[in-house]
Amino acid sequence: MTGQTQCFHCGEPNPKNSHYSVTINGHAQAMCCPGCEAVAQTIVDSGLTSYYTHRSEHADKMVALVPEQLRQLDHYDVQQIQEDFVKKNQSGSEITLMIEGINCAACAWLIEKQLRFMPGLLFINVNTTLHRAVIRWDNRQLKLSVILKEIQKVGYKAYPFQVNKQEAFYTQQAKSYLRRLGLAGLATMQVMMFAIALYADFFSGMEAEFIHYFRWVSFILATPVLLYSAQPFYINAWRNLRNKTLGMDIPISIALLGAYSASAYATISGHGEVYFESVSMFTFLLLLGRLLELRARRKASESSSNLLRLLPSMATLIKETDKVQEHCLIPAKTVQVGQLILVKAGETVPVDGTIISGRSNIEESMLTGEHLPVKKERNDLVFAGTVNISSPLTIRVDKISANSLIADIIHLQDTAQLNKPHIEIIADSVSRYFVGALLIIASLTYISWHFIAPEQAFWITLSVLVATCPCALSLATPTALTCATAKLNKQGILIKQHYVLETLNKINHMVFDKTGTLTKGDFSLLTSTVYGGYSIQQCLDLAAQLEKVSEHPIALAFQKKQKHSPLLDNIVNIAGQGLQADYEQKKLKLGHAQFCAIDNPIESKEVVVYLTLDKQLLAIFEVGDALRDSAAAIIDYCHDLKMKTTLLTGDLSLKSEEIAHLLNIDNLIKGVTPEGKLRYLQQQQKQHDRLLMVGDGINDAPVLAGADISVTLASGSDIAKNSADVILLGDDLNKLISLKQIAQRTTTIIKQNLGWAIAYNLIIVPLAIMGYVPPYIAAIGMSFSSLIVVSNSLRLLK
Known part of the structure; x- marks a missing residue:
């Protein structure tokens, strides 16, 4: 900082003896006033220091502001800051947010409900599995900072999704759970020692005052467990109550606070039973379940993070000065379209571009799922994240990192989770009403047992509140869909809508275009x-x-x-x-x-x-034009499943008949216009056919939009890719077989998850009401019920 005469933030001269500074990228930078210092610190604290790397001029002077008046979220409205994480198009701006504090479907519903009617908000969807929200809004009517503040009003913290932030968030959450879990575990061991001795009458020969003494020790040990370890449950419960909605942490909080209050009263008054061991054990087991669930969710959502990690942080820029080439390392994010970069053998390509000179083999498995290297030479395209295997290449940058194919894949992966399948909407709605019904059942249970056996009423009610698990119901579908999407992406299959996996099982008619689909398109x-x-x-x-x-x-x-x-x-x-x-x-x-x-x-x-x-x-x-090697296999697969096949093409030549005969395709419709193709599909749909259309050209766009499910290849036209529900990377039509098989497995696992969640609650609730479920068994069952659902979904990743 020594010798700096200008403010690093606004560029104004620094006053003599100025002591304002902010550490940016490991270096202390001088500021001219408290306003600039506070703004710069806010940008750093928000993880947005790349703003200073990419800015083309200094920011406006903040002299009129004082730190107390700064609102941290306002800086997300700065255009230079938004460039890293906001996608803008004709329909508005779109962002993926990371949201802290989401635990169940009720949390997601609450946030969506709070924001849905904001003027200028076009779309919002909150994913409980990924802890992310995708939001679209009109910049003319609404600011991003206003959206973030509205989320904070509901009680959740939101910030733009970035990989390093996600990792930091996971680490922070895991450490927090471990600290709370450790305290609860230690207290549980101590309190259980006293409780077992008391229950087993080990102290029968001891005077009452000593027994009372052990109760006080248990009281002291259980208090920090209740106040610190169980804190996440209270925060979520209070958030739900404040916003007039019901979440799964409400019955948990009632059970914990009720058991502790009754035990504290019994300890202080010297009359009644104490349940301090139950309070400690409940908290320990519930936290253990949450920690295991957190790790399982991370496993399900790490696919996009892994893709982003494939991108190198640095690129070798080629500069020409006085007809002499110079190579210099620069951050890959700062590379601009039109610049030339050098990618050496063994290095990862940092951007999407065109080969200007050189010839090499490129490993594209992270995009296509196919591990054989692809030969690339002058004028061929290469993509960010692929690996240059054999020889150095000079590449002209065609797209910056934010617009690269790998960024589009990640965006598609997030977009695939926007529209919830019908089965998930029903499960979310049921889980919200489930909590209300549970509270009513618990109240009736307490009243009934108060007349049957008053000394057991509280204990049994406690078990009812803890045993039930609406969370498993709300997690059943989204976790399976998230894992299925990640699995498909690894195989080079990008789904843009989640209803694809739900609808694929109903498909009974496959329709193929000819040119560039069943044939290679290499004329x-x-x-x-x-x-x-x-x-x-x-x-x-x-x-x-x-x-x-x-x-x-x-x-x-x-x-x-x-x-x-x-x-x-x-x-x-x-x-x-x-x-x-x-x-x-x-x-x-x-x-x-x-x-x-x-x-x-x-x-x-x-x-x-x-x-x-x-x-x-x-x-x-x-x-x-030659047939694709995989064309015969996909048609045979359709016949094995008793699905109708149709070749629908605009080509009038005899080649169409030859291909239809060679592949044994059921129907041939040739020489039709794009409108004619669409009419054919509509006629088939009127006959109750559910159609999957595979095409790749401009003339296929209307029919792709009209099909029940539409598929295109990555080599297809842009308009076809925009119209399609699924994009296949590479040229292997056998990926359609993988898509169908994974869709069937996903549907099976969703049914298993829902079946388990419903069966568990139908069995455990009556048993708990009748007094056959001890509180510790109730806590174990509740924690592991949702864990079983998540773990079952993870099988899709294998």
Whole structure:
């Protein structure tokens, strides 16, 4: 800090003998006033020091502010700070928040209820398994800081989700539980020693005052357990009561406070029974269950964190000064689009980009789930998080870290949890009413036993309150879905909606596009026949120039042959038909026979493309495309499951019949427009078919949007990927088999979880009411009931 004459935050001159400073990235930085010091400290405390790394100019001077007036959350509204964690699009801004204090479905429901009617809030979903909330809002009507403050009003702390923050949050929670658990464990051992001796009448020969003395010792030992170890239960219960909702910690808190109060009264007055060992043991067992559940939830949610850890923190930037290349290490986050970076053999690619020079093998298993290296050379794309195996590469940066494919995968993973399946909504609703019903049952139990056996009424009521477990019911579905999503991501299958896993089991009809789906989409020009006064090269140049606006795989076959770029005007791409443009004041068309008005189309098993100029035939091209290696296997799988199969394509060539016959596809619908494809799907749906559509092109977008479930490949067009529910990374259609199998396993495990949760409560509640469940058994059952549900869901990760 010595020698700094400018404020690190605002850039204004520092007064003489100024003592204001903030430690940023390990270095003390001088500040000019308490306002700047407080703002900078807030940014550091919020884990947002990257703001100072990325800022292009100093912040406004904070001289008008004093620390007491600063509101920490206001700084999340600063645009430079939001760049790291807020995604902005046409529909508004979106953020994933980490929320501390969530324990059950009631917590999630409470937060959603509190925020849902805020003006400008477009969407909110809270995930109880991940402890995260996805929120979308309109910046013109609502600020992020206002959303965060509203969450704090309900009693929860929220901040932008970042991997290092998540790890710190988990570590902090685990340490807190361990401290509370340790105290409860030690106290339980001591109190139980006295309790067992008293119950076993070991002190029968001892005077009453000594027995009373041991009760006082138990009272003293149990007090810190109640006040400190059991504190999380009270905080959650008070939060629920304050917001007029019911959560699972309310009956737990009533049981603990009731047992302690009754025991304290008995100890002070010298009359009645004491339950200090129950208070200590309940707390210990419940905390143990929460700690184990926390670890299990972390296991279920660590998939996205692991993906982010794959990204290197540094990148080697290539600079050219005086025609001399210099290499310098810089933070990967600061790399800009268009810059050149060097990736050496064995290093991880830090950004998405295009290879400018070099040739190597790239290991992309973290994206596609396929472990065989992929050969990459000049002009090929590489992705952040993949590993360069054999040779150095010079890469041009196409996307910054926040927009990389791996960031999109993580975003899709979070988005997949936005829409709750119907079964989860029902379970959440039931679990909230369950707590209310439990309190009523406990009250009736106490009243009934007060007349039957007054000395057992309190004890039995205690067991009823502790034994039941609504949490297991609310965790049954989200934990299974979270684990299934993580498993699918590891295999290169990205689901954008959770209803996919629920709906897949009802699918009875699989519909496939041909080009780029069942075939590789890697077209090659087989034959070229010209008519009229144009040469083959001129026709190829015209065709390639037209195809420049197309995303269809056929375009590459022509572009490889192009040598010149003729001037074309008003190029139009007509999906499913072809392309047209103005050339030398005439209408140039490239497409199939009907589009180009060809009266006598040739017969061919390959795809035939015609080039016409004002209806005069210039050339006929035949292009070939090979079947995918996995096409036969996926069709056979469909037949094994007795599912109908349809090839739905816009191609009119005989190639469609050949593929349908070769793969033994049930139905062939060819030569249809995008609208025709959609009409076909709607007709099948009216006949009660549940359809899964697999496509990859622009012309598939309407039908993908209309199918019950839609799947596209990562090599497909952007519009297809936006319309699809599932994206397959790589080109292996066998991933559809994995998707179907995991969906079936997920449904089975959800049913097992719900079955266990319902069965456990149906059995334990009557037994507890009848007095057959001791309090310590009730505590064990309640803790491990939810743990069993989470552990069962974790089987999906294997």
